[in-house]
Amino acid sequence: MSKPLDPRLVRLSAPTRRWIIIIAILTAAKSVATVVMGVLIGVTTAGAIEHGIEQTTLNTQALTALVLTVLIRGALAWAEARFAERAANEVVVDLRARTLTHLAHSDPRTVDQGRWRTLLGHGIEGLGPYLTGYLPALAATVIATPLMLAVVWYLDTGSMLIALVTLPLIPVFMWLVGTLTAGLTERRLADLSALSDQLLDLIAGLPTLRVFRRHRDMAREVDRLSHNHATSTLHVLKIAFLSSFVLEFLATLSVAIVAVTIGFRLLAGELSLVVGLTVLIIIPEVYAPIRQVGARFHDAQDGLAASGEILDLLSSTPADTPSRGEVGASTSIRVVFDQLTATGRDGDRPDRLSGVAEPGQLTVLWGPNGSGKTTALLAVLGIATEGVTGRAEALTPEGPVTGPALWEHCVYLPQRPVLDPTSIGDEAALSLGQRQLVAFNRALGRSPRLLLLDEPTAHLDAASARDLLVRVRGLCDAGATALIVSHDPLVADFADKIVEVDSRAAHPHA
CATH class of the missing domain: 3.40.50.300 (P-loop containing nucleotide triphosphate hydrolases)
Structure with a gap:
């Protein structure tokens, strides 16, 4: 299974470093806004249920604050989406340019042109979903999940303990799925590369094949390669759909356990309505980032597979040949x-x-x-x-x-x-x-x-x-x-x- 974040990508790509800083700030701000929303909704709803909707000025103030918080969170989500698309384009362009520069200074006898054509074309475009979806979800898992757990712990220790027991089930399942998916994704890229090479060779040699009336013989080979690519793609999609279903089921079941427990404790008078409602609103946000990581994992695999080989190249021998000597404007060579x-x-x-x-x-x-x-x-x-x-x-x-x-x-x-x-x-x-x-x-x-x-x-x-x-x-x-x-x-x-x-x-x- 690939690392969630390759350190070489951070080291070699300045746009990636900038995007990680931006997403960390936005995620932290969104997490705070989510906690405030949960508290305000809990306070407002509990007050309306216990004392009546028309009663206190506090409810009006809480509603006003809630509206402002929703608007702020919406603005943060918009900023994240906008910066994500821009960052993805910058990273792809940066890595593609650096790789082409490296390949241009490499011995052409050692360069697999078909393979790099696929990696720098379709393959590296997979970094878009990785940077716009998977990386923000990963940042939310690192920043938002601990924050939400701390808030739940402050409000209700029992709910926090249930979350701590059920939360590790999702990453364990993700690891199992990732181990299976990595090989399938690499096979899919290999099949696509073989198909691309065959088509380019066929196009280049088509005039000669037509002269000797052999152009139709290549159709069977193209059909075979197309079938291999379609089969490997379907295998990846099957795993993606199955894993998404299981992730949703585990997260929903975990939230349901917390909700049922809170319900019984409310009936027993062990919790106040404000605390119970606030925890019910916040507890899904504990699981949401990890669910998003699982849901976005498959979208990012093409980009991770392609960027892995690109980073291997950029991290190997330097692209530049050492400079030696000087040449003047009129010096003979x-x-x-x-x-x-x-x-x-x-x-x-x-x-x-x-x-x-x-x-x-x-x-x-x-x-x-x-x-x-x-x-x-x-x-x-x-x-x-x-x-x-x-x-x-x-x-x-x-x-x-x-x-x-x-x-x-x-x-x-x-x-x-x-x-x-x-x-x-x-x-x-x-x-x-x-x-x-x-x-x-x-x-x-x-x-x-x-x-x-x-x-x-x-x-x-x-x-x-x-x-x-x-x-x-x-x-x-x-x-x-x-x-x-x-x-x-x-x-x-x-x-x-x-x-x-x-x-x-x-x-x-x-």
């Missing part, structure tokens, strides 16, 4: 590969790559797809580190430069650049080649000293590709170093040097 080898699932790619990219030159890493050219660029940036041996360094006359010190003066253009999220609405319709050009144009404003370009002409027409290479050549003439991954003959025509990834030999381009 050269890139050196010396026996660079990256071991992965498909073997060593690249395998003992050696070569040099000099300032003022356009150097091309030339080789077939899957030979490790992109990995070589990521090794220079310090992103690809797992299973990497040999050297891939950016050097200035003063020595090696790595991390942010290098990135500030470097342009890295991946095959699929991600544009600024704030303008994605205007750029969503751009083709992949157009997005590459937009990203390239934006990067040039930083006057880079090193350009690392991954297949920059693969999605461009001949005229656009030639224009891009002319601009790269202009930067090289100004002293920049350009290292381009490609197997495009046009790029080879512009190259000063070609480094063969397969043969591990560098030679001037004729």
Whole structure:
């Protein structure tokens, strides 16, 4: 069973810390208002029963105070709902941005893109119900339940003892349900991830499947995965409905026991009517927070499961690569590969790559797809580190430069650049080649000293590709170093040097 509140979420997420403070203050204020309401209702009702409705000024004053207390409690409930939605959005956005930043600085060979696509999409959205429902209920359990028990104890020790005996039944049952639900929820997320991956792969390969008339064969696999997801979802829902029923039954039975006991003691004259009514009004509030925790528990499981993996990632190795060295505005940067080898699932790619990219030159890493050219660029940036041996360094006359010190003066253009999220609405319709050009144009404003370009002409027409290479050549003439991954003959025509990834030999381009 997951912890009710993961300490790492509090430590890593500033919006979560702010929300916990706000919910604690609001819960304490609501609890006080509830106690005042209970006392006022008990006093007013008992006075009306014992002395008549029209009698005393005290009843009028109590009614006025009761109305004000109800309004205050309503305002506090409204504030809680409003702040809850805002806090949930802030936490989800914060964790998603921090995770994407971490993944962007991680070795892409080790990132399960399908799994993270599910976690950062549907999975992390489950934190909304957790933060808006489960966490406030948890805060009420910690703050309101002890306060209500103390008030009941002050008014009637016997009722408090009954509550102490019956109250632990609910958390014990919640623990049993949570132990069963955790595994089912993780299975549901795994089924959803598999279904998402299969659909994305099917969409990407649909043109090829249609050419060979095999597109209908995938329907059975999609049906199977859909059935698995539906089955795992139904299992979670069954447990949720059953546990909700049992929680309500236990809480209602516990309140009924207190009520019956108070009734007999009123008949025996052991309690006053004011105390009996006040305890009857307040005693349900002792169980209400724990009931809400149980009712909201299942809503929060998707978010807890997703956030667990996210927090594992954020709590592991730091996202930032250590910075070393300095690069001036006119400092030259050269890139050196010396026996660079990256071991992965498909073997060593690249395998003992050696070569040099000099300032003022356009150097091309030339080789077939899957030979490790992109990995070589990521090794220079310090992103690809797992299973990497040999050297891939950016050097200035003063020595090696790595991390942010290098990135500030470097342009890295991946095959699929991600544009600024704030303008994605205007750029969503751009083709992949157009997005590459937009990203390239934006990067040039930083006057880079090193350009690392991954297949920059693969999605461009001949005229656009030639224009891009002319601009790269202009930067090289100004002293920049350009290292381009490609197997495009046009790029080879512009190259000063070609480094063969397969043969591990560098030679001037004729």
